[in-house]
Amino acid sequence: MTGSTSSDQATRIRRAIDRMRKELPQLSEIFDAFEDLSAEQEAFRTILPNNNEKEYVIDPGQFRDGLPLLRKEDFTVDFSYLRQAADRMIPAMIKGFPSIQQQLELLDKALRRNDSFLLKSLAVMPVGTDTELETLAARLQMDSGILKFTMLQLVKPFAAKQAEMAAVSLDALSWQKGYCPVCGSWxxxxxxxxxxxxxxxxxxxxxxxxxxxxxxxxxxxxxxxxxxxxxxxxxxxxxxxxxxxxxxxxxxxxxxxxxxxxxxxxxxxxxxxxxxxxxxxxxxxxxxxxxxxxxxx
Ligand SMILES: [Zn+2]
Ligand SMILES: [Zn+2]
Missing domain, CATH: 3.90.1670.10 (FdhE-like domain)
Incomplete structure (x- = not known):
């Protein structure tokens, strides 16, 4: 995928969704809901920097037994990433999911505030525990399910970039599990x-x-x-x-x-x-x- 620009990637996603919309008009609501968001995620992933210096330490034995390559902290995003992701994706989500607009705006506002508790919890959010999620949701006056969904969407481009870089180290190793060898998700x-x-x-x-x-x-x-x-x-x-x-x-x-x-x-x-x-x-x-x-x- 090297050499393609971020807008090429967004166009590729939009074309694919258009094709599906023609074939499956009964799902047009789904396509409308996710089109802008998916295009933004893909465009954003394309412009994220490569972090080639990072070394992934793999214990082949543990890996064979089912221990994924990356840990929770490898998916912890920093605040500037989140702010950038929110600028691109929250408007797309508001358009796609108008029924949760108010909730999305609460998160957007929170991300513009300089609250140290918030920054700390937001950083662990996408992979945090249920308690961490509930605590943050209560603080933001958001529904915890919506908060989780939104954070997941914001972090996805980052996770894909991490996986892309890490996957090179997995080439020669065998993996027998139904969950992901990079991050452990289903x-x-x-x-x-x-x-x-x-x-x-x-x-x-x-x-x-x-x-x-x-x-x-x-x-x-x-x-x-x-x-x-x-x-x-x-x-x-x-x-x-x-x-x-x-x-x-x-x-x-x-x-x-x-x-x-x-x-x-x-x-x-x-x-x-x-x-x-x-x-x-x-x-x-x-x-x-x-x-x-x-x-x-
Ligand atoms: Zn089964
Ligand atoms: Zn994964």
Whole structure:
């Protein structure tokens, strides 16, 4: 992706969303809600500086046992990052999610204040504990769910940049888990790709992608195929919800093998929201926060 500008990236995202809007007019509310935000996130990620001096220390044994590469503090953003991210993304979110405008403005105002408690808590926010989140939400008079969602959106470009730089160190190492080898979060999306149909999972937080056994549930690791079901509609059979009756969770996925069109992975999950809705109606839970949550609220 080197050489492309930040506005190229935003355009790429907007075009992908436009294509999906034509194919799936029933999801136009989702696309409208996330279009500006997704374009801003991608544009912002592109201009974030590379931090090539950073060395990642990996213990191959611990990594093999499932300890992700980066820790909580690696995703702690500084205040100037947050301020910049808020300037770009809060207006996009206000446009996309008008029903939470007031809440978003509270956070925006808080970020303009020079309050040391606030600065300290905001810095741990995206990966903080529930108690830290509740405390901050109460202080800001915000709903804690909305605060969490918003902070996550603000930090995503930073997390993706961190993952991009860190991923180089992982090339030669093997990873057998259903959660992300870089940050430890659950996947938001799966892909089947290539002649042998390798299965890739895409992280819901840092956007890193890794390969995973095709026959296993990424969440509970069962490989009992009787416990798993592929759910799809006949017209769009390359798009599935992979349901697991063992842990009652699901993952949406796309089989890219017979697909002529390019799938833009940053926003592909938005076009699968119809499957999220169906899976959740059947009683299955998403592992990561899905777009359904906010768009329906
Ligand atoms: Zn991750
Ligand atoms: Zn499972």
């Amino acid at each position: 996947p938001e999306l799966g892909f089947l790709e290539g002649k042998e149909g390798r299965r890739w999972l895409r992280c819901s937080f840092c956007s890193h992608e890794w390969t995973f056994m095709r026959t296993k549930c990424p969440f509970c690791e069962t490989d009992d195929h009787e416990k798993m079901e592929l759910y799809f509609s006949e017209e769009r059979s390359h798009e599935r919800a992979e349901l697991c009756y063992q842990c009652m969770r699901y993952l949406v996925s796309i089989d890219l093998r017979d697909l002529a069109d390019d799938v833009v992975r940053e926003v592909a999950s938005l076009g699968l929201v119809y499957l999220d809705i169906l899976a959740q109606e059947k009683g299955f839970s998403p592992a990561s926060m899905s777009a359904t949550l906010l768009a329906s609220g």
